[in-house]
Amino acid sequence: MPVVCLGLNHKSAPLAVREQVVLPAERLDAALEALSARPGVREAAVVSTCNRTEIYAVLAPEATPAILQRWLENEHELTREWLSPYLYRLEEQEAIRHLLRVAAGLDSLVLGEPQILGQAKIAYHSASRAGLLGQILQRLFQHAFSVAKRVRTETDIGSRPVSVASIAVTLARQIFGDLTSQRALLIGAGEMIEMTVRHLSEQGMTDLIIANRSLPRAERIATACRGQAISLAELPNTVAGADIIVSCTASNEPILGYDDIQQAMKSRRHRPCFIVDLAVPRDIEASVEKLPDIYLYTVDDLRHVSEQGQRSRAAAADDAERIITEQADAFIDWLRTLDAVGAIRRFRQAAERDRNEALQQARRQIEAGQPVDAVLEKLAHRLTRKLLHAPTMGLRDAARSGKDSVIQQSQRMLGVNDSEDEHHNE
Numbered sequence: 001m002p003v004v005c006l007g008l009n010h011k012s013a014p015l016a017v018r019e020q021v022v023l024p025a026e027r028l029d030a031a032l033e034a035l036s037a038r039p040g041v042r043e044a045a046v047v048s049t050c051n052r053t054e055i056y057a058v059l060a061p062e063a064t065p066a067i068l069q070r071w072l073e074n075e076h077e078l079t080r081e082w083l084s085p086y087l088y089r090l091e092e093q094e095a096i097r098h099l100l101r102v103a104a105g106l107d108s109l110v111l112g113e114p115q116i117l118g119q120a121k122i123a124y125h126s127a128s129r130a131g132l133l134g135q136i137l138q139r140l141f142q143h144a145f146s147v148a149k150r151v152r153t154e155t156d157i158g159s160r161p162v163s164v165a166s167i168a169v170t171l172a173r174q175i176f177g178d179l180t181s182q183r184a185l186l187i188g189a190g191e192m193i194e195m196t197v198r199h200l201s202e203q204g205m206t207d208l209i210i211a212n213r214s215l216p217r218a219e220r221i222a223t224a225c226r227g228q229a230i231s232l233a234e235l236p237n238t239v240a241g242a243d244i245i246v247s248c249t250a251s252n253e254p255i256l257g258y259d260d261i262q263q264a265m266k267s268r269r270h271r272p273c274f275i276v277d278l279a280v281p282r283d284i285e286a287s288v289e290k291l292p293d294i295y296l297y298t299v300d301d302l303r304h305v306s307e308q309g310q311r312s313r314a315a316a317a318d319d320a321e322r323i324i325t326e327q328a329d330a331f332i333d334w335l336r337t338l339d340a341v342g343a344i345r346r347f348r349q350a351a352e353r354d355r356n357e358a359l360q361q362a363r364r365q366i367e368a369g370q371p372v373d374a375v376l377e378k379l380a381h382r383l384t385r386k387l388l389h390a391p392t393m394g395l396r397d398a399a400r401s402g403k404d405s406v407i408q409q410s411q412r413m414l415g416v417n418d419s420e421d422e423h424h425n426e
Helices: 015-021 025-036 065-077 079-085 091-105 115-129 133-152 164-174 191-202 214-226 230-237 258-268 284-288 301-313 314-367 373-400 405-412 417-424
Strands: 003-009 040-048 050-057 088-091 183-187 207-212 228-231 246-249 273-275 292-298
Touching: 003 015, 003 065, 003 091, 015 050, 015 065, 025 040, 025 115, 040 065, 040 115, 040 133, 050 065, 050 091, 050 133, 065 079, 088 091, 091 115, 091 133, 091 292, 091 314, 115 133, 115 191, 115 284, 133 164, 133 314, 164 191, 164 246, 164 273, 164 292, 164 301, 183 191, 191 207, 207 214, 207 230, 207 273, 214 228, 228 230, 230 258, 246 373, 258 273, 284 292, 292 301, 314 373
Parallel strands: 183 207, 183 246, 207 228, 246 273, 273 292
Antiparallel strands: 003 050, 003 088, 040 050
């Protein structure tokens, strides 16, 4: 039962493609239910973020990753011809190693960012609720979480925390310089917005407005930063006064369109507006970038800014990759032992049957008055003959066929070697 991964990420697909296949949290449970109904899918979990949508699965022997692609196409009403060029398919060791790298932040747009670990845990719990976690993926995800923790504690990958939010604030400083006199409008109330608020506050910004569909959630963040909370309905009257706009919601439709921003810019009189759209699908219409005095960045645009920081963390990444390789091999070793579980269980069951039969016969002989020592001797002889019969016949067949490798492997399995024969012959 191989582990497979089918998906796309910020390296294989542009934002315009990724936003077509993202699975928001409110849709994930229903999507997993549909996936579990697919023939051949024994276990599965889906990691879906702004930078990746990946399906990890354990398939039946007769199944192929094509069934996962058909599910993905069906969920988003996409054609195979349109989606296929952006997908990658990984199997067994490659799939296992990939998940370990993803959980540790080594495959992220910003090297070493910690948010992906939380997103992987969401995927794990969603799959668990759907009844899609079995022996293999349950252990694989737990192993990935453990490895991610080890990477962050044993390497310097997390010594200087970097995130998309921190990069966005760095860009804002490049445009405005001192941020203390600027006003920021933050749309959304999730983890990314909270991180952005924290970074802006660290730069001395106090004029912060949090807009969200749920006003209580916006108020919670605004209270922490002594900012102002508004509803999305109040956005049209607020956009014009914002020098910095950061948006990250789970909306399937744009929050701000071309006309909204164009109208706001008329009253700004050529004062620049820095906009960062961290959402997938996008919250800001792409055409907004054509407006004068607008600096619009998406998550893909931030990749180029992050590359400089990634080069400075290359040594830490090398250390992390060594841990990943070691732990991927360890998981593969465990996975391979599963192939022998059935054979071991059958061997033990056969031995138990032989023992029970021999014991019953011995008890009958003792009850019939036979000497106990003689009965025990027969019992030992019978059990020895029974246990050694199948291995002995197998070794003889291997010898007749000239299969020396089988004989050598059998010697290791049985715990015997040629030196013992030499010792007994002396």
